[in-house]
Amino acid sequence: MRNLLYILLTTCLLVSCSSNNDSTVNTSIIGRWNFGYSTPYQxxxxxxYANQTIDSHIRNRAPEYISFIFTVGGKIRVIRDIDREEIDGTYTIEGNKLTINYTDLDNVSKTLxxxxxxxxxxxxxxxDDTDFYAREIPYLLPEIRDVLVSKVLVEVTYIRDLGANVN
Structure with a gap:
């Protein structure tokens, strides 16, 4: 009787452990990621009025990078919105910090x-897009003088392309 109880308990534990493995969240960056949307974070x-204009601009502007393709070994292909140019580079991850290095078609080195x-x-x-909007705000709001942009943080969301074949 004790053996039967032990077998039942062990079976229940094995079944519950195996079902937990099925719900593991994929946190790998490897794959193709396509632009979804941008939102102002701060x-x-x-x-x-400048805050509202910047907020609207962030939500409605085309992204500079429409896709990222991350592969094993630290290689990346960046697809820019400008002429859909594809540029190869490298990436590193340190904690929650992603660093991307590439040389654009004008032979200018970029680090993101x-x-x-x-x-x-x-x-x-x-x-942080503060510098961009500090330069851009006079063009977005030419009728308003002396606007000082102190902080613009942006979140850009990409969606995993489940049909992409990435090696």
Whole structure:
């Protein structure tokens, strides 16, 4: 009787452990990721209208990078929105920091540094766009003078391309 109880208990534990393995979340960055959407994470300036304009611009502007293809061994292919140019480079990951290095078609070396998180089929990059919007705000709001942009953090969400064959 004791042996039968032991066998039943062991069987229950094995079944429950194996079902937990099926729900493991894929946190691998390997694969192709296509642009989904951009959202403002933090927008701060000395003008409420400027904040609203920056927020809207972030949500509606085309992304600079429409796809990333990460492969094993630290290789990456970056697909830019401009002319859909494909550029090869390298990447490294340190904790939640992703660093991408590549040389563009004009032979200019680029280094991109992001905070990131991967959860199953969602890949979110967070980066500081303060310098860009500090330069851009006079063009977005030419009628308003003396706008000081102090902080613009953006989250860009990419979706895993489940049909992509990445080696």
């Amino acid at each position: 927008v701060e300036s000395n003008n409420v 540094v992001y905070e990131f998180v991967v959860h199953d089929n969602i890949f979110v990059l967070k980066h």
